[in-house]
Amino acid sequence: MSYLDRQGRGGLWSWITSTDHKRIGVLYLCVMTLLFWAGVSLGVVMRLKHLVAGDFFVSAQTYNALFTVHGVIMIFMFVIPGLPAVFGNFFMPILIGARDVAFPRLNLLSWYCFVTGAGLALLSLFAGHGAPDTGWTFYVPFSIRTGTNVSLAVFAAFVLGMSSILTGLNFITTIHRLRAPGMTWHRMPLFVWAIYSTAWIQVLVTPIIGITLVLVILERFFNVGIFDPSKGGDPLLYQHMFWIYSHPAVYIMIVPAMGAVTEIIPTFARKSIFGYKAIAYSSIAIAAFGSVVWAHHMFTSGISDTAGFVFSLLTFIVAVPSAIKVFNWTATLYKGSIEMAPAMLFALTFVFLFAVGGLTGIIQGALGINVHLHDTYWIVGHFHYVMFGGTGFAFFAALLYWFPKMFGRMYDPKPAYAAWLLMFTGFNLLYFTFLVMGAQGMPRRYYAHLPQFHTGHLIATGGSWLLVAGLMVLFGNLIVALRKGRKAEANPWGGITLEWRIPSPPPTENFAEIPVITTGPYVFNPTRPG
């Protein structure tokens, strides 16, 4: 009996009251897919507006709301929770040989928080005083003075933060307590190391955005004045508190993505990962160093030169553990037997796009250059390379990799390749153009644009259509496969971590018997049939 089979009275109720980590992972996937497409639609509308330099299609006020809600949805509802909530939930317990997480009911509560937060955020689009227009960063003083639904939106983010915290807490405890006999720390798959490092960031820094958002609400209602210079407050303190969370948050976004890619590459190179310990500990290093670079978002805000110097230096340093991973993935491919399955193609694309994003990050981490690039389309290009080209593509890679296991169906690879081509082309037309435009001076979050940027906008918007078309093919293909795909075997890709030893889809209890682990996770037997 698989976890998908009818349980009890069946139906939606049995799903939304289930504490089975696999069902919860699927629940996250379903809700997140809807939210992702909502976020994509907002992006498409923004791009349409820029087909014309001046007033067109939407008002300036609406445009402000568009980029705000696009950011809120994509960041808080897709990129941050994405890999941990879907694949961490579904696969981490299986990868360590457990039957579920440490606190299954808390896991369900995390999902309820997620759905509630998402609902509140969507409500803020329509209710009362209009969708928030501050940007997803909610900087004071505007976030305190604007009449739009800021309180509702930040409260939504607060509730979403609770979901993240509880998930992180659950995962840390699970990894410490529920590993199968013989699974030492150095025998854990690297996706688990990634989830573990991420969970610590989730637990330690999310509360800080929580309290920061509460303060915004308090300021809106009571005008306490803690960020108001006329009362002695300092708006820069808001920025500090905001970025103390929001910078490490990007590592919540990227580390699990790196973890997923680290699972995929060995499987399709039929070779053990190069440098297991380097990858494991670099995840920890990224979490640690990533927590002390936040003020690189504030170089032009008025922080001291000393702070600028230190944070810039640390920003360069934090790139090193990421680079170590890139070297190790590449070295894994060397002399491997490479099969370019769709999941592998997306995973390797991740490495490329993430590298571009990471390198642009180094460039803008230099103080002098930052003055020129801050708040331009360069920044927008940078973070889309890392968050979308990075986490997004890794999410799709993970989905393509683990789909047969999760749903017991194979998908047609040809549309997946077509989707990739559309997406890769569209992505780079869109976001590389942004890098160029930004370096030329196009400011972000601007409704109108000057004539010299018009060609760039046209190219970017065309790219966005290709990208969206590719996404439609990708998702459409998988949805068709859910119904019509041929049944998947236990191990369609020849993987050797624990999830490939159990049926597709897995039984509710995961394992008939908890395995005893005697080797590391990536020992490939060259004679084993794929």
Place this chain on the structure above:
Amino acid sequence: MMGQEQGHIIPYRTLLTVWAALLALTGLLVIASRLSLGAAVWTMLTLTPVKAGLVFYFFMHLKYERPLLKLMVFVALSTLVTFIGMLFLDISFRP
């Protein structure tokens, strides 16, 4: 795994001693705050963490816990201290 380490019991005497120490330290803090700003700040920076440490170590049983848990607490506290410390790279050096 059940029941094995629910074992360690902190004696009432230990708890009472810690409680008395906490009250005494609080008294010291109050006195120092009346003396001078320097004394107040200095005692606050030293005695307050000591008080917190006593609560962590004894009331919260941390002294008798496994090294793993102690490490976790250390990581959490260090994170907070680091944030405050690095904030001062900005605040203290503004022109």
Place this chain on the structure above:
Amino acid sequence: MSAAPHKDYQGAKIGMWLFLFTELMLFGGLFVLYAGSRALHPEEFHNASRELNMFLGVANTAILLTSSLFAAAAVTAIQRGSKKLALWLVGLTIACGAAFLANKAVEWSQKFHHGIYPNGPALAHSPPGEAVFFGLYFIMTGLHGLHILAGTILFGVMFVLLARGRIRADDHVLLENSGLYWHLVDVIWIFLLPLFYLAA
């Protein structure tokens, strides 16, 4: 291994400590804000602190420290099988929580009476930094008070569970974890005392 892991004492403790870390960081964000704000207005913070009732602040400290004694002793009591003593100690913890809240109510109403509250008349005429001091005072002690309230209610639940025998000598991690929560809220207050009441 059985299908449902029977009870994982260490796991429950780790989970609770992790939750406490989130509380630490929640208040920690406010401590970051306090530190930054104070560094920008050292004089005003110093002066504004004189307005606070140090006596009530210290009294509340004594109450909380004593309540922590009771909460910790309650665990010792149930570990030794002294159910009745444990019930008394839990009850005393609850009483201390209530006393703390009563004190806080008195303190706050005194402030309101004198016009000291965000956008209140007293603060309108004082130097800017003082408004921030009192803003932080109300926010931080307010958030802390909410946590005391939650903890008091939590111990109320523990009282019932103890009485019903759900919390016993051989299974008392719920009481221990509630104690951990309570002690952390006490630690927060240990820091709040000098930051607000002894800064003068």
